[in-house]
Amino acid sequence: MPNSNVLIIESDGTRADIVASAMQFMGYFPQRWNASTPIDTSAGDWRAVYIGGIDDAALCDEAVAAMDTQLDQLLVMVGADSPQLGRLTKVGSSHAAQIEVLDFPLRYERLAEAVRRAPSTTTIKTAAPLKLVGSSAAMGRVNALIRQVAPFDSSVLVLGESGTGKEMVARAIHDCSPRRDKPFVAINCGAIPAELLESELFGHEKGAFTGAISTRKGRFEMAEGGTLFLDEIGDMSLPMQVKLLRVLQERMYERVGSNRTQRCDVRIIAATHRNLEVATAEGRFREDLFYRLSVFPLEMPALREHLDDMPELISEFNQRLQRRGLSTVRFSGSAMQALRQHTWPGNVRELSNLVERLAILYPNSEVRANDLPEKYRGVQPIDEAGSSILRAMLDAPAKPTNTQSRVNLEAEVLLPEGGVDLKDHLADIEVGLIRQALDITDGVVAHAAKLLHMQRTTLVEKLRKYGLQSCARAADAAAQSGTAVA
Numbered sequence: 001m002p003n004s005n006v007l008i009i010e011s012d013g014t015r016a017d018i019v020a021s022a023m024q025f026m027g028y029f030p031q032r033w034n035a036s037t038p039i040d041t042s043a044g045d046w047r048a049v050y051i052g053g054i055d056d057a058a059l060c061d062e063a064v065a066a067m068d069t070q071l072d073q074l075l076v077m078v079g080a081d082s083p084q085l086g087r088l089t090k091v092g093s094s095h096a097a098q099i100e101v102l103d104f105p106l107r108y109e110r111l112a113e114a115v116r117r118a119p120s121t122t123t124i125k126t127a128a129p130l131k132l133v134g135s136s137a138a139m140g141r142v143n144a145l146i147r148q149v150a151p152f153d154s155s156v157l158v159l160g161e162s163g164t165g166k167e168m169v170a171r172a173i174h175d176c177s178p179r180r181d182k183p184f185v186a187i188n189c190g191a192i193p194a195e196l197l198e199s200e201l202f203g204h205e206k207g208a209f210t211g212a213i214s215t216r217k218g219r220f221e222m223a224e225g226g227t228l229f230l231d232e233i234g235d236m237s238l239p240m241q242v243k244l245l246r247v248l249q250e251r252m253y254e255r256v257g258s259n260r261t262q263r264c265d266v267r268i269i270a271a272t273h274r275n276l277e278v279a280t281a282e283g284r285f286r287e288d289l290f291y292r293l294s295v296f297p298l299e300m301p302a303l304r305e306h307l308d309d310m311p312e313l314i315s316e317f318n319q320r321l322q323r324r325g326l327s328t329v330r331f332s333g334s335a336m337q338a339l340r341q342h343t344w345p346g347n348v349r350e351l352s353n354l355v356e357r358l359a360i361l362y363p364n365s366e367v368r369a370n371d372l373p374e375k376y377r378g379v380q381p382i383d384e385a386g387s388s389i390l391r392a393m394l395d396a397p398a399k400p401t402n403t404q405s406r407v408n409l410e411a412e413v414l415l416p417e418g419g420v421d422l423k424d425h426l427a428d429i430e431v432g433l434i435r436q437a438l439d440i441t442d443g444v445v446a447h448a449a450k451l452l453h454m455q456r457t458t459l460v461e462k463l464r465k466y467g468l469q470s471c472a473r474a475a476d477a478a479a480q481s482g483t484a485v486a
């Protein structure tokens with residue numbers, strides 16, 4: 001049983017990490033899944049296990065759809081308190097899935113017993129790839145760059161805000177490249193604890209460290225001949241950056257705990273939402289690695305810069321819903337107009353989530369501007385009272401909004417006559433921005449942390465500090481209270 005592959009769903013809580021570590025100690029190869037990355041099917045013996053703790057309905061559905069298209073038998077493990085338990089149980093009965101409900105804190109014996117019941121062999125199906133859509137000038141430039149760089153082995157650095165489609169672009173480059181028949185392997189460098197990342201990337205030998213009870217392949221080895229996508233490269237620790245640089249320069253590495261040098265033939269595509277030039281200037285990112293990675297930089301436009309693609313994107317998301325057997329949704333002219341006024345801080349991912357949410361609320365119907373969630377309604381026609389309020393607002397000095405830069409904030413905040421308790425004032429601003437980020441991301445802490453350009457763990461600390469746990473989703477809140485492997 002050990003030495004098989006295990007699929008771990010990227011959950012927003014820390015449970016996926018806990019279970020992945022437990023699995024790793026049990027001798028499995030945990031492989032992360034995320035919405036636009038098909039499961040790496042090249043990695044031999046499969047015992048597919050879906051670990052839930054999932055609090056996000058859209059992610060849960062996408063995960064099930066991904067598994068259903070790629071694996072023919074599943075063991076689905078789900079936390080007893082998961083909000084998606086009912087949904088998964090239902091999905092399980094209509095697929096070749098076996099459901100195991102796990103209680104947390106997780107007990108090693110219980111986990112081992114659940115895995116023992118997994119189907120002993122799992123066949124891989126060919127996945128239907130997701131389509132990168134958009135015919136705006138901005139997406140036209142992206143597509144042209146993809147076509148230009150794909151045939152070469154040059155490293156590509158995909159830049160852009162969260163949810164703009166960086167991972168989809170990485171996959172598109174791979175799919176257009178001569179490596180298309182070899183694996184595309186993705187790893188989120190920001191989601192894996194620094195001390196585990198080395199073994200995740202390079203693999204380890206049996207006994208290399210406590211709990212390494214069997215030899216394990218790393219992502220470089222899994223991606224041999226193909227492409228390795230290093231997501232959130234800006235979050236990689238400096239010591240790890242040194243090790244990565246060596247592989248890029250020498251095309252050689254060693255598994256953790258081994259003296260044997262392995263050669264590798266892997267194309268690297270990295271992505272980050274951070275400004276790596278600033279990180280380099282501040283000493284948080286190695287300059288030599290930056291230049292190695294950014295041989296071919298590719299900047300993804302924010303959705304607000306290619307709003308003309310919205311109808312095409314909505315149609316693509318409707319098709320994805322249809323493929324999952326779900327209802328679709330249409331938008332009236334007024335609704336489309338309102339959506340064009342939104343700033344889309346979560347970019348295409350935010351649009352995709354909105355389409356799915358509205359398809360549930362208004363199955364196969366037309367959504368009007370007034371049906372949209374409040375923050376998407378845009379500027380409403382105003383009555384007389386509203387018009388005088390608006391005039392007063394326009395006459396008043398401008399207040400900073402969350403889309404304005406820090407420089408604007410500095411310019412516009414006036415020191416009150418009696419002075420201000422700066423610490424309390426800054427804390428209030430911090431709480432306000434955290435609340436907004438959680439609101440925009442529907443309480444998903446990992447996504448809110450991205451918007452705030454901070455580590456998820458830092459945000460969790462701040463939620464605790466300010467007593468804001470109730471603003472986060474249930475599973476995240478449970479994770480914050482310190483659930484651990486028994």
Ligand SMILES: Nc1ncnc2c1ncn2[C@@H]1O[C@H](COP(=O)(O)OP(=O)(O)OP(=O)(O)O)[C@@H](O)[C@H]1O
Pocket residue numbers: 035036130131132133134160161162163164165166167168169231271273313316348349352450
């Ligand atoms: N041009 C596009 N066409 C179709 N779907 C898209 C497009 N851009 C993004 N998406 C969809 O939006 C979601 C987010 O995309 P993706 O994960 O590639 O973004 P990202 O920039 O890598 O995000 P992050 O920085 O958070 O990792 C996915 O569901 C993806 O399929």
